[in-house]
Amino acid sequence: MTDRSDWIPLFPLNTVLFPDGILPLRVFETRYMDMVRDCMKRGIPFGIVLIRSGAEVGGVAEPEDIGCMAHILDWDAEQLGVLLLRTQGGQRFRIIETRVCADNHIEARVEMIDADQPMPITPLHTAAARALELIVDDITSRGEVETGEAFGNPFPAHFHYDDTGWVANRWSEILPIPLQAKQRLLALNDAHSRMTIVHQYLQQHHII
Structure with missing residues (x-):
């Protein structure tokens, strides 16, 4: 090493x-x-x-x-x-x-690569942030009920639904898209671009 x-x-x-x-x-x-x-x-x-x-x-x-x-x-x-x-x-x-x-x-x-700077969620992306919050709450609640203390939460301990980069990254993780598509999202230069693509996907698939 x-x-x-x-x-x-x-x-x-x-x-x-x-x-x-x-x-x-x-x-x-x-x-x-x-x-x-x-x-x-x-x-x-x-x-x-x-x-x-x-x-x-x-x-x-x-x-x-x-x-x-x-x-x-x-x-x-x-x-x-x-x-x-x-x-x-x-x-x-x-x-x-x-x-x-x-x-x-x-x-x-x-x-x-420089970390994404905190960027408040825009009104356009508020629905995406709210939908993510509902999904995270549902997965967490179900996991705690089904497995109790053995539940390994797949989400970070701290939630930042008001931050564009955080919301875009969590959606990028859970969307049912090919790995190469996730890789392209990771490689994007800024959080706003990542959020824009995620938002388009959510609209096209009637998630929001």
Whole structure:
């Protein structure tokens, strides 16, 4: 593992992580177990990035160019050889170059993408924010009733329904759209553009 701050360990997956998003992970490959343990020891996040080609397990996958830092919130090792992680999305990054380490996990030299600045929800997008709040409340309530203390809330602990970027990111996570579409949303430069596309989708599918 390098000491250079612009190189980060990568975890290529068939998923797209957005800033503030919650992502549970089940880690069992030795290369990623070692990588995660090193991150926990050093108190650093790792990068989650969608796989462009290849598979999650086995060989070395080719990642997309834009990813999101994953901060470890909690972990457990209920089963020998398996780490259960609860992670939360941080800052987005752009990959400049990658390299394969001796154990076949990938590191990338990256540049961080500026975080979305807080942007109040516009009157046009109020209905989308309200619909999201209803969905989050419903999923949370059902989960708590069905599983009790074992419920792992798929949403962040703090809600920001008045912030355009936060609302756009949560919708981007839960919309039933292809992974490549989610990746394009993640790669957009600003929260307003992401919210505009989400709003159009919600209108076209009569969600709002």
